[in-house]
Amino acid sequence: MKGIFMDLKSCRVLVTPTSYGKTDARLMADLEAKVRNVVYNTTGRPLSSDEVASLLPGMDGYIAGLDVIDRPALAAADRLKVIARYGVGVDNVDLTATHEKNIRVTNTPGANSISVAELTVGLILSLARKISDSILAMRGGDWPRLSGLSLEGKTVGLLGLGSIGKQVACRLEGFECHLLAYDVAADEAFARAHNVNLASMREVAAHADFLSLHLPLLPETRALVNTTFLQGMKSNAFLINTARGELVVDTALAEAIKNGHLAGAALDVFDKEPPEADNPLLKLPQVLLTPHIAAHTDGAQNAMGWMALNDCLAVLCGEEPRNPVG
Template sequence: MNRILMNLGFEAKYDAFEERLKAAGFQVVRTGERLPAQIIECGKGCQAAVINAEDQWTKETMEGLKDTLGLIARFGVGLDNVDLDAARGLGIKVANSAGANKESVAECAVTLMLECTRRISWLDGKLRDGQWKGLPRTHQFSGKTVGLIGFGAIAQCVAGMAKGFGCKVLACDVIKNETAAKRLDTVFCEMDELLEKSDFISLHVPLTEDTRHMVSEAFLKKMKPTAILINTSRGPVVDEKALYRALKEGWIQAAGLDVFEQEPPGGDNPLFGLHNIIVTPHAASSTEEAAGNIADLCMENICSYFETGIPKYFIK
């Protein structure tokens, strides 16, 4: 019987996926270990591993399991915790659930845009404190310009939603999907133009050495003073010290963050003391619908690997 390391922890929300694996004939070794040595100990004899975003799938981890491990299947999309070069060198296939959570993350990004501009939570707090009149006006989202950095599946969903509000959409990406851009009435432009013209800038890039701290002081100073930054991608894409200064000193109007440089962020994170930021706990894809889609694609990857040697959503 093929053994699968299910490295997703023991939360009840993953129980149904464990049962699906068992029903498909796999022996499941379930764990929540994060560090290489502990993962290796739990994963001995496993042919595949289902992983989360927090596990450290380093060269050390994979070398410790290389005698049997042939597949790493991400229960989700991001792969910045996986050493892809090491996996290739050891002949270990890596797959993810690409596109499974695109609508959920896009909804969160647009919700943060609306929250930052209409200030719903702030108004809720004011009303609960007894204030009814005399509150300042907010701004509408409709008709504004939304700039997307990265134009993959999630960003394309954001574009479609923003167009529903009558927004103009700009995009910047090293890969220009002209077909999708035409369908979504989105205009590609260079980064400086996007920063100069956008009322909202939404980040949709993977975490790489090129994108780490991409949102720097120089980046933020090129944005409009009335602009709003949204990040539902990866926390380290944003230099939080620079963002704090930008929000504190009024370089930009506001920010909405679902992700942070350190996760979970400390309670003493200075960003939490600002009035012009909305934060959520890396929950953009945490919907029942996204989880169901991810589970389906993850099962497809595993079954395809054991049937053909190649997972369905193979990262080459």
């Protein structure tokens, strides 16, 4: 369905992702050349609801990072036609409120899949070969010959075989490990072509030496990895989460590691970001921590930027976006 055509030179656009245009200056130059005015997020972090509300009046387009875009924030949108998410997740966007206000929402599916998959494999290897421990020991003057695990012959479980899960599977094929995956709508043709065995979520968790999460945040997946789930994981297994922090109950994971049921974990995402100083996972040497950097590569940032920019401008021009949500 065609939207209402607007003269781009009359449009104002809000841009809040902190990495937008950082690795390709053309993203900023192109947008600034095509519209009347661009307002950037200068805080260096995602915006709160109140901060979004203070910036939305008079804005026609919004290229959005991980801001809180709830009903109170959207109440301030007096001209807004489109929210182009710089990323995939839209759980921070009140889609009911956007529908009521006839605001189109788009996202950037697949833009960061390769980058997230690369970090996932890197974290698996770091856990298996104790790379972080070795670096810290040598910097402390030690020379430990730490024994690690070979991925050959091990079982890597993937919970979620969507765009990112598939990229992880492709990259792990060469390690001669066994790939086991669960997805609510599994691509059986892909699984056959890449030697991925499909199973139930419970079976994947029970057999995986390395269990990697690639699930979306939904009501049924929030706090999925709780005490009961962790008890069903294979003893001495590792958990890797580059998906959403809200999938994991931090205290339950910390306890599973402290009591020796799990060997460790690698986490790029957290329920609260940055995590509180008293988060028990921060104090465990068996846990590798990265500050939500999976999509922070030149390739992913550029792909997300151009996809969000093109869909934002398409809607403002009265055209259909390539990646509508809902």
